[in-house]
Amino acid sequence: VTAPGAIGSPKQVTVTQEGCTLPGAAGNITGPATVCQGQNGVVYSVATIANATGYVWTVPSGATIVSGNNTNSITVNFSNTATSGSFTVYGTNNCGNGTVSPPYAVTVNPLPGAAGNITGPATVCQGQNGVVYSVATIANATGYVWTVPSGATIVSGNNTNSITVNFSNIATSGSFTVYGTNGCGNGTVSPPYAVTVNPLPG
Numbered sequence: 234v235t236a237p238g239a240i241g242s243p244k245q246v247t248v249t250q251e252g253c254t255l256p257g258a259a260g261n262i263t264g265p266a267t268v269c270q271g272q273n274g275v276v277y278s279v280a281t282i283a284n285a286t287g288y289v290w291t292v293p294s295g296a297t298i299v300s301g302n303n304t305n306s307i308t309v310n311f312s313n314t315a316t317s318g319s320f321t322v323y324g325t326n327n328c329g330n331g332t333v334s335p336p337y338a339v340t341v342n343p344l345p346g347a348a349g350n351i352t353g354p355a356t357v358c359q360g361q362n363g364v365v366y367s368v369a370t371i372a373n374a375t376g377y378v379w380t381v382p383s384g385a386t387i388v389s390g391n392n393t394n395s396i397t398v399n400f401s402n403i404a405t406s407g408s409f410t411v412y413g414t415n416g417c418g419n420g421t422v423s424p425p426y427a428v429t430v431n432p433l434p435g
Contacts, residue, residue: 293318
């Protein structure tokens with residue numbers, strides 16, 4: 234606001250709302266610094282902000298505040314596609330916004346990727362041994378879980394992306410599947426791969 238005065242010599246006057254106090258600066262956020270995609274119910278909080286009547290949070294992409302929004306303690310769910318990023322928070326009241334907290338970096342570890350198509354012989358015989366089935370390397374997988382038809386046995390390569398299978402004399406037709414695992418959970422299962430097991434002569 235420009236106060237009356239001589240032309241060419243304006244004076245500046247600061248206008249404030251009487252009795253109004255800017256919320257205080259937000260402190261450091263606390264909570265897990267490392268989480269997994271798909272992890273739910275994770276709590277993040279900040280010390281009570283002086284003069285704040287509300288709290289405004291930002292969260293990483295793919296994270297959702299499921300309770301506590303507008304308070305100093307929130308519960309967050311991380312989706313299966315959540316990515317690493319930072320949390321921030323600041324206080325609000327009817328006078329304005331306080332200083333934003335320092336960013337709190339959170340690493341979101343990924344789930345294994347979806348398994349692709351299995352390759353290997355689609356037709357075998359009962360009693361056939363040393364048959365190899367495989368799947369392309371699954372992103373972020375540290376292990377592999379296979380299912381095989383009844384009467385088939387994995388004899389090597391279990392927990393890897395390439396297995397060697399023996400078919401017993403009573404093995405039956407069925408499907409192979411595989412999915413990746415890691416410390417955060419399981420990935421999407423591969424499409425079933427149907428294998429016909431021809432019987433031995435009667």
